[in-house]
Each structure stands twice: as C-alpha cells, then as structure tokens.
Amino acid sequence: MTSFDGAAGLRGRRSPDLKLLDDPAGLAAADPGGMLRATASAGAQVRESAALAAETNLAVLADEGRPRAVVVAGAGTAVLTGDVLVTVAGPRCSVPVLSHRSAGIPGWVSAADAVIAVSASGRSPEALAAAEAAARRGARLVAIGAPDSELEALADRARAPYIAVPRRAPARASFWALIVPVLLAARTLGLLRVNEADFAETAARLDSEAERCRPALESFVNPGKGMALDLANSVPIVWGASPLATVAARRFGDTLAANARYPAVVGGLGEAGRGRVGLLDGVYGGLAESGRDVFADPKESAEDLTRLRLVLLCDGGLTTDDERGPGESTAVEELRAKAVQRLATRRGVRCSVVTAEGGSPLERLASLVAIPDFAAVYLGLAHGFDPMAVPAVSEMKEMVSP
Secondary structure: OOOOHHHHHHHHOOOOOOHHHHHHHHHHHHOOOHHHHHHHOOHHHHHHHOOOHHHHOOHHHOOOOOOOOEEEEOOHHHHHHHHHHHHHHHOOOOOOEEOOOOOOOOOOOOHHHEEEEEOOOOOOOOHHHHHHHHHHHOOOOOOOOOOOOOOHHHHHHHOOEEEOOOOOHHHOOOHHHHHHHHHHHHHOOOOOOOOOHHHHHHHHHHHHHHHHHHOOOOOHHHHHHHHHHHOOOOEEEEEEOOOOHHHHHHHHHHHHHHOOOOOOOOEEEHHHHHHHHHHHHHOOOOOOOOOOOOOOOOOOOHOOOOOOEEEEEEEOOOOOOOOOOOOOOHHHHHHHHHHHHHHHHHHHOEEEEEEOOOOOHHHHHHHHHHHHHHHHHHHHHHHOOOOOOOOHHHHHHHHHOO
C-alpha cells in the first residue's frame, strides 16, 4: 500500500524568494513579459476603451427600446464582466442580466433579448457561438474583442456594433479594457446609470493604486508587495462581504491561479457562513499545530507550515436605495465580516482586510481589485514564475482546439 507523507510534500515545495520583491532590477528580469507593466495600465485601459466605445454607433441597440433580458457571453475574464455589470447595475435593475459561460446562448433567448459577446482575443469559441446564435435568432447583438478578429467578422456579417479593443496582454491583464465597453453597451440598452465622471474617477483610482504598488517602492510601504508577503506559503481564502466585493474576490482567485499558481477558496461571506467557514477548523487552519507531524524537523518553525490566510474584501460605506434591495443590509454584511475575523483570530488564522473606497460602485470595485491584482503578480514572481506565460493554459487550449 502506497503512503503519502503530506508534511514532506509541503516541505519539498518551491519556497518563494521574498527578497526579490525589494529588488526592482531583479523584478524586471523576472518579468520578461511585462505583467507588472500591463497591470499598471488599468487606468489607461479605462480611458482608451471609453474612447473606443464612443466611436462605435451603439445607438442602434436602443432603437427597439429596453430588451426583455441581456446575456453577457464569453469565458474566463470576459464573462466576469457580466458579473461586474450585474453588481454595478444593482438589484433594482429592471432587466435580468445573465453571465453565460457555455457555448451558445440559453434556449429562451429571442428577438426580444440582447446579447453582449465578449472575447479579448476575438477567438473564444463561447463568444463566437453566442454571437452566431444571437444573430440567427434575431436578438440584438453587440460584440467586444480584438480588432480584425473572427468575432469582428461575425459581427460585421450580422450588421451588429463591434467595439474593437486592442489586445496587448492576456485577457486577465485586459480586465478593465473589457469592462468599460460592456457597461457602455448596457447603458445604451437602459440597464444602468454610469457617466463619464464615473469612468474618470475609476481610472484615477487605478492610477493611484498602481503608483502605490510600483516595483520601486519597498515592501513596507507597498500594499501589493505587502499582501504578497502575507500570502506566501499559505492557502488563501478570499471572501467578499457584499455582492460587489464577491466579484472582486472571484477576480482575485483567478489572478492567484494564473499569475501565482496558487489555489484559492473564493466566494461570498454568505456562502462561507453555510459551511465553508469550517475550513478554519481544518488541518490548514486551527488544527495545523495539533496535527503537526511528531517526526518533523524540530527546527522547522510554525511559520514554515502551510497555513490558511484569510483575505476579506469589504464594501462598507456608500449605500443607496438604487444599489440595494430590501433584503440587503450593510449592517448584516459588517456583522458577518467581524464574526469571521473573530473566528479566524481564535484559531490563529491571520486575516487581511481590504475596504472599498470611492463614490461610485465602479470606483469601489477598482479599489478592491487593484492591490490584489499586483499582489498576485508579485507572489508569482517571488516563486520564480513568469506571470505572463502560463504553460498549462496554452497546453489546454491546444488539446481542446479542433
């Protein structure tokens, strides 16, 4: 019978070079693809995409009035823009919005509905199938993706608006370039109120956070590097305390997986309180010390063990009747966040808290996403990974391509 020495396996993992984080020249050499630079371009992405969308004739989307429902179709980062739309529009949005992650579109979609097909590369099978099905069924269609792509050609054949967004990095590093066109298309359809000032403030927020997280700043004053240090050698749990914060948590989970190759448990605090909080009592949480291998090297400190690290993303502050429905309460969200922090403290699980700032939902989302985006890149670099190149992703695409 084969046995597995879990403690030995953990001791054999690749340890991060945390000193690298305070070596700007070393960071530059370790990041040949320029993922740090791409991450710092988030504010510029907002401005560029807003300008490109303004050059597109989106008015045709509103000719038939408000649609019955809207489907945002794509995969990965592209379809996460649909979740952003849902949270920015708020629960009082008069039109149902669905983020659709499978090929094609739901069977109920018809000429009464609208489809937003999103693909950073313009080649996503999910987005292409959705655009083709929408055109075939007579649904209103707007497509967003790379210029001179298959998706643009399909939109041209369907005589549908196409917002061409230059692709200078992988989709996960083009998050904001994709979000803005989706929101502007939704605004034209009458789903939400978002104005140019919201975009300007969001871009300024992203610029400010990029400045705080720049490679030249040392770890003790750089929040992105500081979070990377906190997460090193841990199993991250990222929970959002509100619907908007939960979208940011899912985004962090995606970037941790791709840029740092770290597994993470992500979701909302509501989900956590119904079972997942039990992780704090598990072998990586409160039981880590009691379950330690008695034959382990006595020189190995508690810090060398793989432990849970909790990251709470909170969206306290601005609340209006337009943003929250009757069943939502900031007080309940704050109570859950404090309760989880107390539970973690009692079990020796360290906790980092990021609180949203800003006047609009979009700016608050930016304040929750920016620092974790940098943290995932810094963590990957510390482990010796090139965040821009993910071999498993490339191999997966080759295996499933026709």
